Amino acid sequence: MKLTKELVPAEILQEIFDSPIPYRDAAEEKLTKDLFGTLSPEDVEMAAQGSYAYWVAKHSSNPPTEEQKIKMAMREARRHIYGVKYPDAVKNIKETCKYRRERNISLYRACFADGAEFETEEEAQFVEKLKASITSEMKKQLAYVRGKDKENRALLVVHPRTDKSTVDEDFIANLIFIVERAAAVTEFSSRGKEEKLIVVLDFGTFSSSLSPPMSAVKGIVGVLQSKYSERLKNLVILDPPLWMRTLYGLIKPFLDPITKAKFIVATGAKKKHEVLASLISDDQAMPFMLPNGKLVGDVEMDRFLKTVPFHCLYDEV
CATH class of the missing domain: 3.40.525.10 (CRAL-TRIO lipid binding domain)
Structure with missing residues (x-):
């Protein structure tokens, strides 16, 4: 899948990327970094794509930097530490990354998007079925x-x-x-x-x-x-x-x-x-x-x- 049009101005994306991660305290920041450290490179990418801004930038003419990818993945990790023990947080975020990948969440975002092009017959069929389900x-x-x-x-x-x-x-x-x-x-x-x-x-x-x-x-x-x-x-x-x-x-x-x-x-x-x-x-x-x-x-x-x-x-x- 690719986007042939710029969906969001680059300056707005930059403003979002510059916004600090809302840690409540130093302990939360450490726990988030520890959780992030358990992720594979593939999971880091999926976690970062929890951010629509990151996803849009990834499909733009000015893709996100490695630092921006890590930051958006850390945001996703932070949300998984609440109300559970650390081993469960590790399990949950890995399952979330797997779910987003297997569910093709990227296509949920693109299915009605102006300028979205689907590069395989499988993607095109999935999107048509998804649009019919949503409608x-x-x-x-x-x-x-x-x-x-x-x-x-x-x-x-x-x-x-x-x-x-x-x-x-x-x-x-x-x-x-x-x-x-x-x-x-x-x-x-x-x-x-x-x-x-x-x-x-x-x-x-x-x-x-x-x-x-x-x-x-x-x-x-x-x-x-x-x-x-x-x-x-x-x-x-x-x-x-x-x-x-x-x-x-x-x-x-x-x-x-x-x-x-x-x-x-x-x-x-x-x-x-x-x-x-x-x-x-x-x-x-x-x-x-x-x-x-x-x-x-x-x-x-x-x-x-x-x-x-x-x-x-x-x-x-």
């Missing part, structure tokens, strides 16, 4: 990246399903695609200063009869937990059904403080405004989030997929 799932459950929080983290918005039928692999492929997009938007909106995203689940018109198969849900949850470490800042659940609110109330006392802080549940206009106004400004919110939200108009799936660049917010184009 099919988007018609059944619209998800997109629109707006950002006050720290320039992308908002990944997921609406209720309108069709129960699905193929597990299509469901998983679509969510991987949208999470990759949200991570890229955060990286570019913050110029590399932020790495996380906010997921907004809108249950306003939810019907349990249209829920996807549990096997598909379990599959994507496993992928997100193990292959996208430390990517979630908050999961905001708007107008959840009673059973979900009840379940959350039962498990909330048993959650550790860090996990508990990630979950935000809000029902009704007053509560939604109370919790969301602290995260999102009006000019980055849709009206169903905040009453004075300035991001008006429906999201057109074709425009989101085919016109809006992978690393851009819906309303930036």
Whole structure:
């Protein structure tokens, strides 16, 4: 696969590469360097490609330096050290690199890109199937990246399903695609200063009869937990059904403080405004989030997929 067009200005890529790795302290920096030292050259490349900026630069006329590759791989390594023992961190990052390689994540980023050319029949067939899977799932459950929080983290918005039928692999492929997009938007909106995203689940018109198969849900949850470490800042659940609110109330006392802080549940206009106004400004919110939200108009799936660049917010184009 190759890109025949420059997708991002070189000065923006440089700004992202210059952004420091957000170590919390010296101990974290040492642990990250130790973890990085366990990676093979092939794994270092895959870890670096966790950064969309690195991936774009690699396919540009001004490819990244060895120093930049190491830095972006170190960023990926740092995200894998939280909440696990060191041997598990080593296992997790190696499995993540293997997963990204075998999943052809590079093609997820390029499948709708303007100027992407696929050099083998195998790549071309994979991309056509991937595009069909994503388009099919988007018609059944619209998800997109629109707006950002006050720290320039992308908002990944997921609406209720309108069709129960699905193929597990299509469901998983679509969510991987949208999470990759949200991570890229955060990286570019913050110029590399932020790495996380906010997921907004809108249950306003939810019907349990249209829920996807549990096997598909379990599959994507496993992928997100193990292959996208430390990517979630908050999961905001708007107008959840009673059973979900009840379940959350039962498990909330048993959650550790860090996990508990990630979950935000809000029902009704007053509560939604109370919790969301602290995260999102009006000019980055849709009206169903905040009453004075300035991001008006429906999201057109074709425009989101085919016109809006992978690393851009819906309303930036």
